[in-house]
Amino acid sequence: MGCFKKQDKVIFKKLPSYFNDKIAIGLSQDSLAFYLEKLKGVSKEGISDSLKAEFSYISSRFNNRLKKHDLAIEDLKDATSFTKNRIKNDREVSYFRALSLTYYSYKEDYLNAEGVNEKLFTLLNEYDYKNKASVYRFRQKVKAKLKEYDKALKANDSAAAMFLKVKDSSNYVLTKIGRSSIYSSLGSPKRAIRELTEVVKHESYLRTEVKYELYATLGYYYFNSNLYNKAILAYSNALTFSKKLPIHLSGTRNANNYVSISKSYIKLKKIDLAKKYVDSIFYLGLNNIDHINQRDALKTNLEILYKKNKDIGEVTSQLDSIYAYQEKNYANRVNSELETQKELYKNKIVLEKEKKKIEIQNLKYERNQYVLIALLLFGIMIGVLVLYFFRQRKFKIEQQNFLLHQRLLRSQMNPHFTFNSLSLIKNSIEEDSPKSIKYIQKFSRLLRTIFENSTKDYVPIEDELQSLQDYIELQQFRFPERFNFLIDNTIESEDEVFIPPMLLQPFVENAIIHGFGKTEITGNLIIKLIFNEKYICCIIDDDGIGIDENNVDKRSSVKLIDDFLKKMTGEGITVVNKKELGKGSRGTKVELKIPYNIL
Incomplete structure (x- = not known):
């Protein structure tokens, strides 16, 4: 704190550019908060409106970096308030763009983002084609998000025409890429590809980074259209340009191309070539790329090992690598x-x-x-x-x-379950190949769902129930003719319902392993969901052997779920041994009150 005290008087005399530079050097959270307080302490008396607007704009940048987006919006509203009838310079344009982007990117408030963008359009000079082109392109993005694709295409046409008028070839190409994305959303991949192949003719006029975006997008459309040879060619071109980018930009882009090429070769059943490209990612180092490409590389390598008929030891080793990667991501x-x-x-x-x-x-x-x-x-x-x-x-x-x-x-993907699943795959491939393929598909889908939901607080209830169904059917494969099951979802809502992931699986597992695992009588498992204003009531009912001191689930995950539900809904888990109800009843009934969101 001693060094900061010496700087106080100097900092208060600094212009906005001083604080702007502080943001650019990548300060820590506490330093950002410190300089933001100093910025707020600068007296605004006697300074011009343009300086007041600049101070507010820089304050918004600090608040966005600190994830205080509502405060950033208030700062930007203040910065734009000094523009009355006409935009005077590009700096004023940047205030409006920052406000619309904050609504769009951080708050996902597309209507307010559109409103700010349209106000900017009315303030622009009649002949300011460059900034008008950017307004049209942002309008296209908003309309595409709102699924108003006809209006998005119209805005895209206007943006492209104006970028051509000011001879801005790079932004023109990015606009054409945006147009192809609209056609892709409309289910017209051929038109999307045609848009991009027209741009390829003008490749020599483009910057390296734009060339990369062009070919990477084209490869994506070819792949989704099952044109795998063309996809490989496009991704290879994208790889050529990504290698020419600065080191801080090239790593993840290179990895993305290697994964995409490897997946294309897998589709063509050229497994050795697929292995060559996925190995290139491991040569780059998993720690040097983003987590999405890390996950794709590990999953693709696992698929290659399976298709090359590697023994169970190698498959399990690769699975261990996936677990290690996952644990590291959680720890980070x-x-x-x-x-x-x-x-x-x-x-x-x-x-x-x-x-x-x-x-x-x-x-x-x-x-x-x-x-x-x-x-x-x-x-x-x-x-x-x-x-x-x-x-x-x-x-x-x-x-x-x-x-x-x-x-x-x-709990959901514990090593015992995984090893048993892989062993069943190995043993059943020779005995019943079609059945084993179905089992592999369910196992792969369940594994993918676990990865995708592992960092989310809430997921669609349909996705969670599908994951639960896959898990139960895998257990049926493991314990054939031991139990039947029914998932009774009585929730009817026009809106999409979201719940926390992975709350039900430990109790379903307990019912299957302990309720039906040691009995020869075919049991029944019923999972019922009932909608309530405050929560979703879930009942897990089985007619297995019931709860006693030997099979009660004492895992820490159950206690954590109980604590979590008490904090979120005020009620914990209710477990009833149906033997205590009399009348020849048997089995266990578990009731949970689950919090939910509606979007």
């Missing part, structure tokens, strides 16, 4: 969140101390300073204690949620 995510919480808390303490000092100094000049200071200190102490209590409580809940995701994922 938890550590990042914990570090963020720590930095925010430290910064809050620093700001509270500074505020306390200023208030004490002001009270020294009043008559009843000692009484007021005592009352103020007492109030601040109570406030800090209350704030600390709620922050600690929130931190504990978030930490338990992260642990819940980790434990549930291990």
